Amino acid sequence: MGEWTEFREGDRAPNDGMYIEIGEASFHMGVNNPQKVRLAKGDKFPSLSNKDRKWKRMY
Numbered sequence: 001m002g003e004w005t006e007f008r009e010g011d012r013a014p015n016d017g018m019y020i021e022i023g024e025a026s027f028h029m030g031v032n033n034p035q036k037v038r039l040a041k042g043d044k045f046p047s048l049s050n051k052d053r054k055w056k057r058m059y
Contacts, residue, residue: 005056005057006022006055006056007019007045007054007056008045008048008054008055009045009046009048009055011044011045011055012042012043012044012045013039013040013041013042013044013045014041015041015057016039016040016041017038017039017057017058017059018036018037018057018058018059019036019037019039019045019055019056019057019058020055020056020058021034021035021048021049021053021054021055022034022053022055022056023053035048035049036058037055
């Protein structure tokens with residue numbers, strides 16, 4: 001099966017990389033000043049600035 005692409009606060013990162021906060025509907029929903037965080041595989045995602053947002057891998 002496929003790998004998840006969107007993550008919630010407290011989930012663990014599947015891979016090393018940069019992750020960005022996205023809107024609830026899609027990546028293109030213009031979030032102003034989104035949080036960005038670099039995580040290593042297995043690190044927990046930090047809290048989000050809005051309950052309707054999620055984390056998504058940038059690269």
